[in-house]
Amino acid sequence: MDGTDDKDVRLRESAEKLALTLSQSGMQKTTARVMTALLFSQQETMTAGDLCEVLKISSGAVSGAVNQLIPTGMIERVPAPGSRRDHYRFREHAWATLMGNQNTLLAGMWDAAAEGIKVAGKESVAGRRLDEMQDFYGFMQREMAALIDKWREQYDSDRG
Amino acid sequence: MDGTDDKDVRLRESAEKLALTLSQSGMQKTTARVMTALLFSQQETMTAGDLCEVLKISSGAVSGAVNQLIPTGMIERVPAPGSRRDHYRFREHAWATLMGNQNTLLAGMWDAAAEGIKVAGKESVAGRRLDEMQDFYGFMQREMAALIDKWREQYDSDRG
DNA sequence: CGGAGTGTTTATAGATCTCTGAAAGTAAGC
DNA sequence: GCTTACTTTCAGAGATCTATAAACACTCCG
Known part of the structure; x- marks a missing residue:
């Protein structure tokens, strides 16, 4: 063969x-x-x-x-x-780890938005854009972490 | 000033x-x-x-x-x-769009895993690794799409 | 139509990045 | 503790990418 x-x-x-x-x-x-x-x-x-x-x-x-x-x-x-x-x-579970590392990036995006808002204020042309950005990345950061946990649980319970 | x-x-x-x-x-x-x-x-x-x-x-x-x-x-x-x-x-909602585009990547990862499994079979050294990978990216793809929808809804209802 | 004002394309130059090969560093075994 | 097997580091070569500038194309307006 x-x-x-x-x-x-x-x-x-x-x-x-x-x-x-x-x-x-x-x-x-x-x-x-x-x-x-x-x-x-x-x-x-x-x-x-x-x-x-x-x-x-x-x-x-x-x-x-x-x-x-x-x-x-x-x-x-x-x-x-x-x-x-x-x-x-x-590594086992490497993908979950990799995805989890992305949270650093998400946090960086949130920070960048916050920094801009601090300078421009929310009630300005740039401020409104940055406000949406901050909202989005705040949301994503929270939810992504939860998602990864959920997968870990699910995967572990399915296969030990 | x-x-x-x-x-x-x-x-x-x-x-x-x-x-x-x-x-x-x-x-x-x-x-x-x-x-x-x-x-x-x-x-x-x-x-x-x-x-x-x-x-x-x-x-x-x-x-x-x-x-x-x-x-x-x-x-x-x-x-x-x-x-x-x-x-x-x-663009308005650009971030959600950007994140949504990532789904193409997630799909690509799933495909790559599937391709490997087709060659090696699930019951092999590589197959077991690829199986976890496929599982993970299948999960992520589904959940990410849902997450973005959720944010869109939430954001739209909060601010019109 | 024709010309002025803009956007796009492309060959070339320039910068950046990454690999290689070799020397230096490290650790296991005698 | 020396030798040997392997890994890491680093300077330089090579490849890749990217910006530029100039030529070209398009469009609007007179």
Whole structure:
């Protein structure tokens, strides 16, 4: 059965496709490629060397990408007894974490609006626009946090 | 009262600050600057010429940015009787529109997961990761749409 | 019609960002 | 404690993106 090789190739293609999408939405290209490589991998973990080989990039690039991904909570370094190499793995619930990080952005938007209102006042041309903006981002911040909690609960109760 | 000039300067600073944040989250720098200039402006609308002057950029750059912003629904071209120039304005409810556009991205994520599962099957190392991903983005897509509707209703009923 | 005032397009220049390759740093095992 | 295996850092090369400026196109008005 050579279906295995074929599957791996197709998984890699899917991974690259998603990486492209992500890089178009602001994520760095190599960072996105590393992330999707781990996501679509049939291995539980991958070493830096694996990533170099699969993605055809230098160890320096892998190091940079990994150190960008870890603080976001998307991947984690996993201890590998008996190996001197670092192993990396896509984190469970990473998506919820990622979405949760967006709250920082939402808060930033709220702050920006607040700052503008402080200068212009609510009863001005800019003030009215900023007031709607502040209202929206306040709302979103609250509701998004609730939404993520809801999913976590739901997912945990469905599958343990 | 020279407070007016001072306020304008401070509003411009806030605008630039937000533009920087947005450009760090993937938006093109000039596009972001044009958007925030319109958002923080004390004028109801601005012409391309106004934007050139305020942002110190060429008319070509303004043209490009504007044509990137309009399809997203963040700004609109507004007819200006008695003037040959195009006037632009930040759109009402633009934020909700922007957030709504994110649904395309969410759908793309769901699709990517589905594609991977089709290749790998759910009962595989990659499949289990992708299954959680699919679940998450399916959930988010549904709930986000509902959330935006909820805000629209709430905002409209509060202020007409 | 024709011209003036604007908006758009495009080739080029310039800036920015990111990868690479190599040297330096770190830690495990003998 | 030294050697070896690996990772990180960093200067420089290369690629990518983006703004500019000038040519072109459109539109309104006389």
